[in-house]
Amino acid sequence: MRHRARWALGAALLLGSTLAQAQTAVVIGGALKFDNDSVWQRVVDEAGGPQARFVVFGTAAANPARSAAQIVEALNRRGARAEALAITPQLPADQLAAALRDPVLLDKVRSARGVFFSGGAQEHITATFQPGGKPTPMLDAIWDVYRRGGVVAGTSAGAAIMSRVMFRDAQDVMEVLGGQLRPGREIDQGLGFVGPDLFIDQHFLKRGRIGRMLPLMVAQGLRVGLGIEENSAAVIKGHQAEVIGARGALFVDLRDARTDSTLGAFNLQNARLSYLERGDRIDLKTGVVTASEAKRSSSPIDPAASDFKPYFKNEPFYPDILGDNTIAQAMAQLLDSPASELRGLAARLGPQGEVRGQPGFEFRLYKGPGTRGWFTGAFGGEDYTVVNVHLDVRPVRVNSPLYVPIVAPQGAPLPASSPTGRP
Structure with a gap:
């Protein structure tokens, strides 16, 4: 009877664990x-x-x-x-x-x-x-x-x-x-x-x-x-x-x-x-x-490996790191490039720069000892899995205005007319 009760208790615990x-x-x-x-x-x-x-x-x-x-x-x-x-x-x-x-x-x-x-x-x-x-x-x-x-x-x-x-x-x-x-x-x-x-x-x-x-x-x-x-x-x-x-x-x-x-x-x-x-x-x-089976069937991307051959060559700056899918794109770019870090900006800019005095924020993505990933084209695109990218976020002041238009110097000749008569 004792063994049966013990078995019943064990079965109940196992069932409870299974349900959980x-x-x-x-x-x-x-x-x-x-x-x-x-x-x-x-x-x-x-x-x-x-x-x-x-x-x-x-x-x-x-x-x-x-x-x-x-x-x-x-x-x-x-x-x-x-x-x-x-x-x-x-x-x-x-x-x-x-x-x-x-x-x-x-x-x-x-x-x-x-x-x-x-x-x-x-x-x-x-x-x-x-x-x-x-x-x-x-x-x-x-x-x-x-x-x-x-x-x-x-x-x-x-x-x-x-x-x-x-x-x-x-x-x-x-x-x-x-x-x-x-x-x-x-x-x-x-x-x-x-x-x-x-x-x-x-x-x-x-x-x-x-x-x-x-x-x-x-x-x-x-x-x-x-x-x-x-x-x-x-x-x-x-x-x-x-x-x-x-x-x-x-x-x-x-x-x-x-x-x-x-x-x-x-x-x-x-x-x-x-x-x-x-x-x-x-x-x-x-x-x-x-990683998914489709990605595991390809070679992993390990920036620390001696045979690492990065696909991307440039090291872009992302002026709108909060844009559509931008954070994922930046992580993939960092993983598969020689860069050790990439940066982007999150800021609300108006005609006079910062709005209501809000600061901007710099997002710094950088590689660490565990940064690695996988790539596959099996789904018809360039699909990356990216693991352990490090991130720092710090508040920054954005110049006001961030940019100014280029204007022609005084006395410069007018541009030649196009064949349509329009400049």
């Missing part, structure tokens, strides 16, 4: 195309494949019914059995409160294998399911699905709510870099599906959001972050993550980083960045990256 490991968050960076089979199908497969039951919440969307219906159709086309639940802040307050504790709706959630949150405004999700920071019965039911090994997926706003802390409304990256991080305004409490230590941001490369992620992580004491690009996703199970979809994700590691409080503006030294693309995996605890 099976918890899956599919964090989608926004702008997910409906023909992106690699992401949509993966969401369904992670929930059990054909006939997997999903509930869909269009809560964040401006038109919740339409958004939820589109997601339901996309999931069902990949074999799921999805249903939209009309839980939206557009309902009258008494109807919304009743819906959030309706036994019929709660049973539908608990019997599902997956939950999907639409894009839109993430504050609508948190204010609806977790008003005042207190979980509703509906949120408890969603957590039941997740804890039993189900899938919680979300795109854009539905991705933002995945971490403990989220950006609420911080579209202006330069304002955040300049120090504007107000609770209840720019930042707020998320739902925390990916745990207390990992920060998530979305639309990341397209909108240069590394400029807002870094100040938030420093202010909140968060050491690791994952910024996910549009039409791409990270499948997160425990501390393991895999990137799928069209592009990639940027892993930000601040465990060895430091700041200088005497400068009076945001600054950072020795952050580490790794850029992952489709098929790449990362251990979020150790930062160890496993």
Whole structure:
């Protein structure tokens, strides 16, 4: 009897461990195309494949019914059995409160294998399911699905709510870099599906959001972050993550980083960045990256190797380091070049230079002992995985004006007329 009880306890512990490991968050960076089979199908497969039951919440969307219906159709086309639940802040307050504790709706959630949150405004999700920071019965039911090994997926706003802390409304990256991080305004409490230590941001490369992620992580004491690009996703199970979809994700590691409080503006030294693309995996605890099979079949890029032959020859300066995909391009350029470092600028410039006296910020990317990566052309482009590029950010004063036009000296002859008679 004692052995049987001991076996039963061991089996229960093993089952509990298995279920915990099976918890899956599919964090989608926004702008997910409906023909992106690699992401949509993966969401369904992670929930059990054909006939997997999903509930869909269009809560964040401006038109919740339409958004939820589109997601339901996309999931069902990949074999799921999805249903939209009309839980939206557009309902009258008494109807919304009743819906959030309706036994019929709660049973539908608990019997599902997956939950999907639409894009839109993430504050609508948190204010609806977790008003005042207190979980509703509906949120408890969603957590039941997740804890039993189900899938919680979300795109854009539905991705933002995945971490403990989220950006609420911080579209202006330069304002955040300049120090504007107000609770209840720019930042707020998320739902925390990916745990207390990992920060998530979305639309990341397209909108240069590394400029807002870094100040938030420093202010909140968060050491690791994952910024996910549009039409791409990270499948997160425990501390393991895999990137799928069209592009990639940027892993930000601040465990060895430091700041200088005497400068009076945001600054950072020795952050580490790794850029992952489709098929790449990362251990979020150790930062160890496993490249996709397509990249592992090619030669790795190791700038410290004796036979390193860099592809790029120039050492560019990036005048808008927060531009569309610029940070990832700069990391790839640095990896596959003879340069030991590259620099870029983040600044808001007007006709008279700096706007409202805000400083600019210099981003210095540099190689370290663990900087390496891979390249492949298998996807029809120039795709890099870049591991352990170091980053310093320091505030700088930008000359005002940054540039002036070239004018002809007085008395210079007029330019000859063109054949059309125009100068």
